[in-house]
Amino acid sequence: MEPVIRVNDLSTYFYTGAGVLRAVDGVSLHVDPGETVALVGESGCGKTVCSLSIMRLVRPPGRVVGGEVWFEGRNLLDVSERRMRRIRGDKIAMVFQEPSLSFDPVYSVGAQLAETLVQHKKLGRREALRKAVELLKMVEIADAERRAASYPHEFSGGMLQRAMIALAISCEPRLLIADEPTTSLDVTIQAQVLELLSETSQSLGSAVLLITHNFGIVSRYAKRAYVMYAGQVVETGPVHKLYQEPQHPYTADLWASVLDLDRPKKTRVLPSGKGISDLVHEDSKCAYFPLCQHRELECERERPELVAVDSSHHVLCHRVHSGGSVHVKQ
Numbered sequence: 451m452e453p454v455i456r457v458n459d460l461s462t463y464f465y466t467g468a469g470v471l472r473a474v475d476g477v478s479l480h481v482d483p484g485e486t487v488a489l490v491g492e493s494g495c496g497k498t499v500c501s502l503s504i505m506r507l508v509r510p511p512g513r514v515v516g517g518e519v520w521f522e523g524r525n526l527l528d529v530s531e532r533r534m535r536r537i538r539g540d541k542i543a544m545v546f547q548e549p550s551l552s553f554d555p556v557y558s559v560g561a562q563l564a565e566t567l568v569q570h571k572k573l574g575r576r577e578a579l580r581k582a583v584e585l586l587k588m589v590e591i592a593d594a595e596r597r598a599a600s601y602p603h604e605f606s607g608g609m610l611q612r613a614m615i616a617l618a619i620s621c622e623p624r625l626l627i628a629d630e631p632t633t634s635l636d637v638t639i640q641a642q643v644l645e646l647l648s649e650t651s652q653s654l655g656s657a658v659l660l661i662t663h664n665f666g667i668v669s670r671y672a673k674r675a676y677v678m679y680a681g682q683v684v685e686t687g688p689v690h691k692l693y694q695e696p697q698h699p700y701t702a703d704l705w706a707s708v709l710d711l712d713r714p715k716k717t718r719v720l721p722s723g724k725g726i727s728d729l730v731h732e733d734s735k736c737a738y739f740p741l742c743q744h745r746e747l748e749c750e751r752e753r754p755e756l757v758a759v760d761s762s763h764h765v766l767c768h769r770v771h772s773g774g775s776v777h778v779k780q
């Protein structure tokens with residue numbers, strides 16, 4: 451089965467005064483048709499920059515410096531900006547953490563939904579407005595006809611998030627990238643929105659890349675996940691394997707702190723008592739070395755390479771050798 455999207459060795463750096471920050475550092479991932487795959491990791495590990503790189507929305511001082519993003523037989527990093535604009539919001543849609551990135555405050559929600567349909571689906575204005583109301587109903591917005599005429603600020607956070615999902619699915623995308631779609635919502639609404647996201651993507655057959663810092667969400671909504679740390683995918687595999695036999699100490703640490711994950715980002719710390727300080731790390735060691743409770747001499751001397759634990763499970767850790775397995779569960 452051809453994946454909907456295949457990202458190979460993607461790197462995006464920020465050229466800052468403090469040095470070159472490797473926000474995304476050689477990330478490879480794929481999403482199969484109809485599959486929901488999670489990209490999970492601490493705040494600041496590079497998840498958003500990764501999705502922006504896929505969509506070619508990285509702005510200076512950031513730059514995609516290498517890699518490939520294969521989608522429908524084309525490397526998106528090579529296509530024209532014109533083609534990219536057609537792909538965005540049509541074949542690949544994004545749901546952001548912050549709805550204000552999707553909605554303009556000066557137009558009604560219905561008008562903006564309709565505008566997208568006019569542009570991407572070439573619908574007439576009246577037909578587009580009718581479809582917009584239908585989409586708002588689909589995401590369970592009560593009194594959708596009246597609500598379509600409301601402005602974004604007249605919607606509650608949860609409603610706006612659902613409207614953003616309506617906008618994202620309006621063109622029946624092949625791939626939906628949902629970047630922390632519910633982080634700003636309270637827990638009950640979070641569950642509703644994620645259920646809705648999962649149902650609508652399933653009914654449309656869209657593949658979903660679900661980006662989150664919350665392992666609880668991963669285990670509930672994704673079968674497969676990529677664990678990201680300091681710009682790199684440090685472990686990937688079926689979620690049950692990542693849970694039952696995590697190979698990377700960071701994966702184990704993430705599970706161990708899963709109950710902590712909804713605490714405000716600033717106050718949350720990793721088990722060692724440190725956060726990710728910066729991504730201006732050296733090439734010559736494992737990025738997790740400073741925080742790792744299982745580090746060995748080799749980890750400081752050499753950067754690890756991704757090895758296969760089995761055909762579906764890969765890890766970036768010196769302690770694991772191809773076909774082997776270590777026990778790091780705490």
Ligand SMILES: Nc1ncnc2c1ncn2[C@@H]1O[C@H](COP(=O)(O)OP(=O)(O)O)[C@@H](O)[C@H]1O
Nearest residue numbers: 464466473492493494495496497498499500729
């Ligand atoms: N515009 C920018 N300028 C400089 N650094 C940036 C910029 N945007 C993101 N970064 C850095 O890139 C890294 C990854 O950020 P991000 O992808 O937003 O993390 P995540 O989404 O996982 O929380 C962070 O260290 C962040 O500070």
Ligand SMILES: [Mg+2]
Nearest residue numbers: 497498499630
């Ligand atoms: Mg982010």
